[in-house]
Amino acid sequence: MVKPEASEQQGPHVPVLLAEVLEALAPLDGARILDGTFGAGGYSRALLEAGASVVALDRDPNVIPFAEKLRAEFPDRFTFVAGTFSRLDELAGGPVDGVVLDIGVSSMQLDEAERGFSFMREGPLDMRMSSEGVSAADLVNTLEEAELANLLFAFGEERKSRRIAHGLVMARGTRPITTTTELARLIERSIGRKPGEAHPATRSFQALRIAVNGELDELVEALFASERLLAPGGRLAVVTFHSLEDRIVKRFFAPEKSEPTQSRHLPQIARAPLGWEQVGKAVKASAAETDRNPRSRSATLRSGLRTAVPVRPVSAAGLGVPEVRGAA
Ligand SMILES: C[S@@+](CC[C@H](N)C(=O)[O-])C[C@H]1O[C@@H](n2cnc3c(N)ncnc32)[C@H](O)[C@@H]1O
Incomplete structure (x- = not known):
């Protein structure tokens, strides 16, 4: 197994499943890797230390100081581009040997109260990773009741x-709902709180964050962009943090698994050749890692190797992306 360097424990965001991600992308020495979710640069740093060149993306302008630091240390092998990973093939600046995505929010985003991601910290109801577009307050204060309910459910x-x-x-x-703690209190008032269970606002905060940042559409686009970008033999590694995202990644890599089982008594339907091989089982964090970093408990890594099968057109069909129905 590729050993992460001591840098794993440094920085404001502890990288999750780092050794497993490095292994999924190996061999790294001399490779060119696209890190689609730079964050505090934990993966990028480890990839650089293993001898790779890295082009890193992030939609959050607050990560730029971390990127500048890496650029100063690795001026010839590190580039940062501000942008969304749905466009990673356009932003890569040339072919790459591997793509890594570590989906979701960073510890910095959760810890900064004024970003509005956490119900445990008093802050404006924002949740925009890129600080642009519609905020969580906009959704909570303007959606029709049925549409808001559908969004929280989906x-x-x-x-x-x-x-x-x-x-x-x-x-x-x-009066309008404007802060994180106000929203959390109102949710608790509606559905109560049971001792020993997660805070009653946990699921609603996840739903609003996904909606504000178009996270599931971004993920689907990024998977197909990786399929276009990677040549045969190229590797894709994706770390997700909840079942909605993991289902999308699982079905993207192995669409045949989500098709209905064929009866052996009927003529066999020809299956489309597959764009990915060596798609292993889902990898979870070890007990040692979950003890060290509780955030890793919900992480799942899936990876695959690009075959020579031509790229598929972008389609969310069959990937299990939930639909938010409009107001009833
Ligand atoms: C879990 S953190 C990544 C942490 C990183 N692997 C590290 O070791 O520090 C996820 C990062 O991805 C970024 N991000 C989320 N969605 C994005 C998107 N659609 N396009 C680009 N960056 C995105 C977030 O802003 C955040 O900085």
Whole structure:
């Protein structure tokens, strides 16, 4: 197994499944790797230390100081581009041997109260990674009740979504909901809180964050962009943090698994040749890593090797992307 350097423990964001990601992308010495989710640069640094050149992307302008630091240390082998990973093939600046995506929010984003990602920190109800576009406050204060409920159900798998949406619409009738802690309190008031269980706002915050940042569409686009960018033999490694994302990645790599099983008594339907091989099982963090970094508990790594099969057109069909129905 490729050993992560001591840098694994440094920085404001502890990289998750680092050794496993390096192994999935190996061989690294002399390779050119695209890190689509730079964050605090934990993966990029380890890739550079293993001898790779790295082109890194992030949509969050706040990561630029971390990128400048790496650029100063590795001026010939490191480039940073501000942008979204849905366009990673256009932004890569040439062919790459591997792509890595570490989906979701960084510890910096969660820890900075003014970004509005955490219900545990008083801050404006924002949640925009790129600080552009519609904020969580916009959604909570303007969506029709049914649409808000559908969003919380689709992206948060929140079974009490209708009660929550009703409570929020009642509350915003008096005055707009503008802070994280206010939203968390209102959700708790609608559905209560059981001792020993996750905070009742957890699922709703996840749903709003996914909606604000178009996270599932970004993921689907990035997977197909990687399929276009990587030549045969190129490697893709994706780390996700919840079941909605993992399902998309799993089905993207192995679409035949999501097709209905064929009966052996009927003529066999020809299956499309596959764009990916060596797609292993999902990799989870070891007990040692989850002890060291509890955030790694929900992480899943999936990876594959690009074959010579031509690229598929971008389509979310069959990937299990939940749909948010409009207002009833
Ligand atoms: C979990 S962190 C990555 C941490 C990084 N692997 C490290 O070791 O420091 C995810 C990062 O991806 C960025 N991100 C999320 N969605 C993105 C997108 N669609 N395009 C580009 N960057 C994105 C976030 O801004 C965040 O900085």
